[in-house]
Amino acid sequence: MTQAQQTIAAAELPERGQPLAGGIFVTRYWLNGEECALVLLDDELSGVWGKYGEDVAGAKNYSDGEANTRAMAEAGSEIAIKALGLGAHIPSCLEGQLVMAAKADGLVTLREDRFHWLSTQYSAHYAYSMDFEDGWLTYGGKSYERVVRPVRSLPIQ
Template sequence: MTQNVPQSIAASDLPERGQPLAGGIFVTRYWLNGEERALVLLDDELSGVWGKYGEDVAGAKNYSDGEANTRAMAEAGSEIAIKALGLGAHIPSCLEGQLVMAAKADGLVTLREDRFHWLSTQRSANNAFDMGFGVGSQVSGVKYYELRVRPVRRHFI
């Protein structure tokens, strides 16, 4: 069941980076497709495979829009994508993963460093991008690996 989460927030209602917002921690403001957004990292941690090995998910190749990628993943049957959307959230894209990493580097959020985390950006029919928050590296992993996911929300400003 999808949680009812407000999709927009007034700039004057935004807290400082690293402070609670909309069920998570406010990471940063950013622009995507001509619209300003607020990125929120949830405390929830999911675990699972990205999707089916050898299956090209055409709508999940966006380097910036994690929500669009996650919706395409869910339509292709990805359980972690369905779980993330059920939280009123999505799996971060490559860009959103870097924004989360910047918040970690600034000491604003805590992330597990002992395992890689899936990102929603597909690299190929066999691989998708994942991120190591220990050093901030983005690499690609085989889609059938079971990795963690830290879902995020975006709110229009």
């Protein structure tokens, strides 16, 4: 498992779109009552979300992608295990929208030819995915292969 930066001081935050913690600083946001810095990694993973028909109870959070990704990994998701191995996680619905806003602002480049998995489960059969061409949030069968751009969420001290 990659040892990634765990926190950042507010005074050390770069401008949005600049390098931070092995990726690009997307934005500041609040997660579980704590202000965090969202970082988009350059790594791209590919695979299925998980088993179609299997409910992953801990992966239903719309904002906490790390909690979702950990639940996915515990259920055997290979892309979740790979993301955690990078010291990162699969974006939640909220984090995916924040990444899309950074793309719309010209701060990051994202693949537009495929849907990207998000870590938020829609149901036992489906999970959310996002089209980064126009920001379309939808859901698809968990057994479909899609790409993932992992992110890190660093608490701001």
